[in-house]
Amino acid sequence: MSLIEGLLQTSSTVTLLGAVLFLLVLYLRASGSSSEEQGKEPPGPRPLPLLGNMLQLDLKRPYLTLCELSKKYGSIFTVHFGPKKVVVLAGYKTVKQALVNQAEDFGDRDITPVFYDFNQGHGILFANGDSWKEMRRFALTNLRDFGMGNKGSEDKILEEIPYLIEVFEKHDGQAFDTTQPVIYAVSNIISAIVYGSRFEYTDPLFTGMADRANKSIRLLGTASIQMYNMFPWLGPWIKNLTSLKEIVVDMKMEVGKLVRGLKETLNPQMCRGFVDSFLVRKQTLEESGNMDSLYHDNNLVISVTNLFGAGTDTTGTTLRWGLLLMAKYTHIQDRVQDEINRVIGSRQPLVKDRKNLPYTDAVIHEIQRLANIAPMAIPHTTSRDVTFQGYFIKKGTSVIPLLTSVLQDDSEWESPQTFNPAHFLDEQGGFVRKDAFMAFSAGRRVCLGEGLARMELFLFFTSLLQHFSFSPPPGVTEDDLDLTPSVGFTLNPSPHQLCAVSRI
Numbered sequence: 001m002s003l004i005e006g007l008l009q010t011s012s013t014v015t016l017l018g019a020v021l022f023l024l025v026l027y028l029r030a031s032g033s034s035s036e037e038q039g040k041e042p043p044g045p046r047p048l049p050l051l052g053n054m055l056q057l058d059l060k061r062p063y064l065t066l067c068e069l070s071k072k073y074g075s076i077f078t079v080h081f082g083p084k085k086v087v088v089l090a091g092y093k094t095v096k097q098a099l100v101n102q103a104e105d106f107g108d109r110d111i112t113p114v115f116y117d118f119n120q121g122h123g124i125l126f127a128n129g130d131s132w133k134e135m136r137r138f139a140l141t142n143l144r145d146f147g148m149g150n151k152g153s154e155d156k157i158l159e160e161i162p163y164l165i166e167v168f169e170k171h172d173g174q175a176f177d178t179t180q181p182v183i184y185a186v187s188n189i190i191s192a193i194v195y196g197s198r199f200e201y202t203d204p205l206f207t208g209m210a211d212r213a214n215k216s217i218r219l220l221g222t223a224s225i226q227m228y229n230m231f232p233w234l235g236p237w238i239k240n241l242t243s244l245k246e247i248v249v250d251m252k253m254e255v256g257k258l259v260r261g262l263k264e265t266l267n268p269q270m271c272r273g274f275v276d277s278f279l280v281r282k283q284t285l286e287e288s289g290n291m292d293s294l295y296h297d298n299n300l301v302i303s304v305t306n307l308f309g310a311g312t313d314t315t316g317t318t319l320r321w322g323l324l325l326m327a328k329y330t331h332i333q334d335r336v337q338d339e340i341n342r343v344i345g346s347r348q349p350l351v352k353d354r355k356n357l358p359y360t361d362a363v364i365h366e367i368q369r370l371a372n373i374a375p376m377a378i379p380h381t382t383s384r385d386v387t388f389q390g391y392f393i394k395k396g397t398s399v400i401p402l403l404t405s406v407l408q409d410d411s412e413w414e415s416p417q418t419f420n421p422a423h424f425l426d427e428q429g430g431f432v433r434k435d436a437f438m439a440f441s442a443g444r445r446v447c448l449g450e451g452l453a454r455m456e457l458f459l460f461f462t463s464l465l466q467h468f469s470f471s472p473p474p475g476v477t478e479d480d481l482d483l484t485p486s487v488g489f490t491l492n493p494s495p496h497q498l499c500a501v502s503r504i
């Protein structure tokens with residue numbers, strides 16, 4: 001409120017507001033009429049000038065409002081985030097039809113102002129066109145070369161597990177917050193793949209990087225940052241934006257420092273990780289006279305920060321949801337531990353054990369389904385004019401694949417709102433895949449780290465449950481454990497503590 005009051009105090013701002021309002025009314029009218037000529041637009045609530053449907057949206061948890069709106073307007077509808085028109089896709093069938101069957105049409109990224117500020121169209125997450133294609137392809141090849149989905153990353157995760165267990169053990173059954181150790185462990189897997197080595201949990205450079213990445217994800221989900229995305233001219237008055245800018249400057253500086261260190265010790269015959277491969281490719285292209293290739297410093301630094309940003313918080317958060325759900329549903333935790341005892345005993349769980357642990361596998365999938373950590377995926381845009389389910393969607397329209405509505409689609413899941421591992425089990429207790437399990441999204445922009453994330457979740461989760469039983473702190477009952485997510489770009493559990501009681 002003080003922000004708006006402050007704004008209104010200056011007459012120049014009032015003039016600016018008036019001009020913006022006028023232009024936007026013109027814009028909304030113009031975009032409406034041109035689309036009508038081409039075909040019907042998806043229905044939706046009537047927007048107000050300038051504000052759009054903002055007054056109807058819960059800016060901290062917009063996915064909840066969008067799920068409500070889908071009950072009224074169906075599986076494809078239009079909402080206005082301020083002046084910006086957004087098409088929302090809801091339910092498994094519609095999201096799949098768009099992202100998979102019309103993958104090219106719906107496969108561009110919507111780069112909102114806050115992400116443009118920090119990525120400037122470079123890297124993987126918030127890029128499009130040839131640069132995105134090349135960086136995504138290069139990252140995928142290298143993540144595979146340096147471990148993703150194969151023995152290399154299994155070894156890296158197995159190396160990390162004892163460090164995480166040691167931290168949990170140090171709490172000696174007393175209640176503690178799992179955030180930092182889990183984030184550090186998961187962050188070290190990406191570190192090993194990207195830089196070629198892990199960090200000590202006490203290294204201030206590393207803890208600074210991991211804590212900052214975590215903080216930035218929280219800030220990105222705040223209502224004021226959503227306001228900035230709708231009305232970028234509000235930028236100078238938004239405190240969270242200033243904090244984010246400071247974090248991003250520090251992050252880029254640290255990545256730059258690490259990259260310079262790797263450059264000094266680079267051996268093209270023995271690449272240690274993604275950064276080395278990138279530097280070698282850059283050098284080779286420069287030596288062959290190609291001075292304006294896509295392999296430039298901006299693409300390197302932004303790709304590295306993207307891999308950390310997308311790969312650390314997501315996996316760490318999911319793992320923490322898993323531990324919280326085990327503490328809440330102890331009968332499910334007991335069954336997982338029985339299965340681990342029976343199949344693995346006390347030796348280290350390995351990837352090849354997964355096929356013999358159907359119940360545990362079903363529990364991990366159900367954790368991801370219920371945790372729903374990326375409720376709106378990351379917004380897409382249409383890459384061309386599209387006709388979809390009889391509606392016209394103009395090229396460049398922002399599109400939200402509402403993953404919550406897929407992961408909780410009541411025509412796909414027997415009890416969408418409850419934690420029920422049976423969603424992924426057949427009658428004989430065997431594991432069954434479900435097409436509507438879209439925690440990693442689908443199509444052209446599907447999560448690039450899916451293979452790695454699945455491996456991490458399986459190995460960390462089974463190893464932790466093999467060593468510990470999780471329970472609420474003394475004086476807190478299982479029923480008291482709150483499953484309401486906190487606000488953020490990804491959905492984290494609300495702050496809580498758990499006891500990790502040693503089983504060995």
Ligand code: HEM
Nearest residue numbers: 124125310311314315374377378440441445447448449453
């Ligand atoms: C449980 C863990 C994870 C979940 C649930 C998850 C989920 C997602 C989702 C929903 C998207 C957006 C897809 C879309 O736009 O439609 C995404 C994109 C992405 N993820 Fe993940 N992710 C996880 C782990 C990882 C890891 C470990 C990495 C890194 C190795 C990673 C790297 C990326 C990248 C680079 C993108 C952008 C892809 C692009 O724009 O082309 N993710 N992820």
